[in-house]
Amino acid sequence: MAGLGADTEQVKKISQLESDIANLRTQVAQRPQADDPNVGLGGQGGNTKPPVPKPVESPLLAALGKLGAAAKRDAWAQLSGADNANLGRATLSGSNLVGNSALAAMRQLDNHHNAAPGGAPGQVSLSGSAKLKPGESRLWVQALNNASSFEQAPGQKDFKQNTQGLVMGVDWALDSEWRMGLLGGKSQSKHKGSRFDGDLDSWHIGTYALHQSGPVALRLGAIHSQHYGKTQRNVEFMGYKDRLTGDYGANSQQAFAELGYNLGSGSLSAEPFANLGYQRYSRKGYTEKGGEAALKADAQTQDNFSTTLGLRTASIKYMDNKMSLAPRLSAGWKHLYGAIDSTSTQTHQVSGRTFNTKGIAQDRDSLVVEAGLDLNLSARHSVGVAYNGEVGNNSRTHGLMGQWKMSF
Structure with missing residues (x-):
């Protein structure tokens, strides 16, 4: 019954749109024409005929008039520009990659500092060196790839987004417990929906900080992103065709605070963590530019707080060539x-309606997972690869990240 009500509402909206366009066309047609010789001659020469309205054609109105109820529902799905409302959801999904980058940089294993006396493996650290050296700095680069799929209403294709980007950061130890860093990056996204395509260029800048006191780690971060997007919609039914394009600007912000407690000993470690986020x-x-189906979209704003509770595990294996291999795995529950x-x-734009x-809709609850592998090549260089995913009722996001890090 809910679906029937929604269909009835769509047909009603199409009928209202038809009425608005028809009224507008009638008003335009009834205006006196400047080249009509009868205009302004009332009472002169005996020719007092009113001006004859010139017909004003509306290809959109003509096409709508030929549609049945079922076809009008499909027409409304095209004319309403529903995918324009999905831009925020997709943009935030891609921007979250940068926040994950900052967290990954702080969590990344840095085990060459943690050897126990006599060369035996020390406790695995999930957030950097067990004891940070004053003045020690790190430079890291991450290549990112992210793909998301968002479920739409029955009969409509899922809205998809794909993001690739590069993020670079540098951080340094302020003392034995505090580390601070800066990051910047660039990403490009592709959006695809029902008769909809979009491109998005994004620039990111942010700062982060890590406080490590024994087994307790506090990770903080804030990121600002600037977005420049283009959209293209195609409307086609009953012989009517329209190609509509738009250009827009947007920005996004995200901030997080994460608290973790490192457990375990030797080559195996586990860290329960709690994360508070804002986006x-x-x-x-x-x-939009185009024909009669063009729309004017008002400004859009949305924001949310979130919490994530989970467990992160890691281990390390030292090799004979003085390199070490460190796999890690984490899972958590995210609530919005x-x-x-x-x-x-x-x-x-034509009717003014x-x-x-x-x-x-965003997912109220979702599962977040991460699996990665780090290879410490030497005391100063390491490389790593990681998978991260987020799965909810309405969306699925999967991402890959490659990282190189150098200490100096």
Whole structure:
């Protein structure tokens, strides 16, 4: 019954749009024409006929008038620009990669400092050296790849996004317990929906800090991202075709605080952790270019707090060539607070009708996992690769990350 109600509402909206366009066309047609010789001659020469309205054609209105109820539902799905409301959801999914980069840099195993007396393996650290050296610095580079799929309403293709990027960071030890760092990066995203394509260029800048006191680690970070996007929608039904394009600007912010307690001894370690996060997305309004189906999208803003509770494990194996191999695994439960629905207010440029379009809702609860492998090549160089994923009721995100790190 809920689906039937939604279909009825879509047909009603199409009928309202038809009525608005028809009224507008009638008003335009009834305006006196400047080249009509009868205009302004009332009462002169005996020719007092009113001006004859010139017909104003509307390909969109003509096509809508030929549709049945079922076809009108499909037409409304195209005309409403529903995928415009999904841009925030997809953008945040790609930007989360950068926050994961900062956390990965702080958590990354750095075991060559942790050998016990006599060369025996020491306790595995999940957040850097067991004792940070004042003045010691690190440079790291990460290559990122992320793919997300968001479920849409029945009958519509899933909305997909794919992001690739590069992030670089540098950090240094302030004393034996505090480490601070800066990062910057660039990413590109592709968005694809039902008759919808989008491109997004993003620039990222942020700062992070790590406080290590014995087994307790506090990780802090804040990141700002600037986004520049392009959209393309294709509308086609009953002989009517329209190609609509848009350009928009947006920005996003994310911040996190994570507390972990390192357990275990020898070559095996486990860390229960709790993470508090915040994310915000703000997009400027923009106007599509094209034909009668073009929309004007109002500014859009959404933000949420989140918590993640989980467990992270790691081990290390020392090899005869003085290199070491360190696999790691983590899993957690992420909970989102606040409004999870995504909506966009849009205006049909021809009719002037304004309506709210509902996008893909965010997942209230999701499972987050990570699996990685680090290879310490020497006392100063290491490389690593990691998989991270997030799975909820409405979305699935999978990412790969490669990292190189140098200490100096």
